[in-house]
Amino acid sequence: MPDDKELLDTRSSSKMLANRIPMTAATDEAVLEMQSAAVDGEVLQKKPFGFLFWFALSFVGIVLFSAVLANVLPLQNPNFGHFSELNQGPSSAHLLGTDDLGRDLLARLVFGARVSLIVGFLGVAIGLVFGGSAGLISGYRGGRLDIALNAFSFIILAFPAIVAVIAIVTFWGASLFHITIILGIATIPLMYRVIRASSLAFAQRDFVVAAKTMGATNTRIVLREILPNVIPVMVTFSLITVAGLIVIEGTLAFLGLSVALPTPSWGNLINEGSSNDLLSINPLIMLWPAMAMFTLLWSINLIGDRLRQRFDLREGVL
């Protein structure tokens, strides 16, 4: 028995060996192919974005497009009540139905998108312009400027943002302009910290020292050497923050602290749809904006994530 087993073992192992020889040859070939392909740049071809990415991108595109062109598109007046058609389901006259005052839900949804998108993108733009540039400079220069800006950003971050926003809006008045400014300012320290960290990491790389010895000015170093490396983080984080601001605007609207009614925003549409037992009478009023917001946030986050993957450079290793 033990002999048999041994025999079996040797047999199987010799078989494996026999198998392995052509296999190594094959892998060698594969390696060679890969190497030559690497020379031609084929292996380095990038992974496709995939269906979900394009779906998300077109959804964001459609929302942006319709929000910008809401006045031009053949939409009904979002604030006009058709009093004979209250709480109707979807029909050819009202594609998404009407609310308890007979207003066209599609029109309200599209006009409501404006508020969400303006707050989201403009707020992040404010954050990027101020926080981003401060972060770039702070990470590159270091020293006292860095310490001061850092401390300042911590002070702003220490306020619980939503409470601060509620307090300010209560006193200053809730308008789209005010909310965008306030949320933009709240974004500055976040942007600052993320971009500073990234900028700091690159500022200490040897290629920055090399740029200095070549006589590059500080401006040139920040714009040409550091910024291109920071942009991927910037884009990804900005998109996430856009989603975050849209949620905050929605929260404020739900609390009745965003743009005043009857101007629609997704947040106050949800607010309307959930009050006065409307949810049981006509759930569509709340369903559409909630779905739109969910899909938009998901899309933005997915786009951000896929872009990050694409931006990730394979850096050489020693």
Added chain:
Amino acid sequence: MTETSTTDATTNQGGEVVLDVKNLVVEFKSGRQRVQAVSGVTFQVRQGETLGLVGESGCGKSTTGRTLVQVQAATSGAVIYQGTDLTGMKGRALRELRTKIQMIFQDPISSLNPRRRIKDIVAEPLVIWKRGTKEERATKVRAMLEAVGIDPDAAGDRRPGEFSGGQCQRISIARALMADPDLLICDEPVSALDVSVQAQILNLLADLKDRFQLTMVFIAHDLAVVKNVSDRVAVMYLGKLVEVAGSDELYRAAAHPYTEALLASIPEPDPDHASSHKALTGELPSPLNPPSGCRFRTRCPYAQARCAEEEPLLREVAPGHQVACHFPVGPAKDQVAPPAAMAATDAPTA
């Protein structure tokens, strides 16, 4: 001070002084304390020579290198390039002058911006100073890439991540030379590379040095590498120079016990060969609290009472051979340093 009287004799080569480093001190703040990474280093580099700078990790050799190109500010002392002290310079004047001193780094990957194309990286010095038209720059970039052994057609549009360490080092050498430097500071340019690639890069540097009439400061921790490329070698220990000598002289007749120990640590291909040198024990002392007197005494097999009390200064033991030791070893053994009281009156022996 006492060194200055001997500096003229230390130069065994002709050629004018390109770089004159005088009593260079570099301090870093560490909390409330100050750490001296470089404490009073004086040396000269002459036109066309290669000065090797060796020492173990943390001895201040890289900091010295970075101070030479002024990316690290000196606390005191002077870095005089072609008669101009770089340490006091600012703004455009500094930016313009420092292009004459270029640097090659240890990590070739980190020394190239991963998001830029090779041809843009190499053209950068020309673009910064707006030299030539676009076409002239492109021609120059091609020529330079060819000179360092990179195919400009295949490489120009690629990014650094697609190249190996050796190739990246070639590219960063090309970039440094595009600035048209006189002086090249090589900060351990081959220590991150494979041994087979090391030789290629060293040969390339030697070729380019002749072709572009460069002067080099070659920083390394590997004495075997330094011996092959350097005309003179300066050995650093804990922020100070302990020995400066011609490359052959240093390997034949090391006078400082530390140099002796470094030489002994070069691996011997013969397994039966028993090292005649004493191996170095212990760790590098903290630069926060350097030993009194001679900084090497805590690890020196020959240390005596005098070494703790009095700091040895660089003095000449043979023409062009300086050592900072009270009790030098090797052929210079007989020349025990004169006692401190007599040092001032004694003329340096030649």
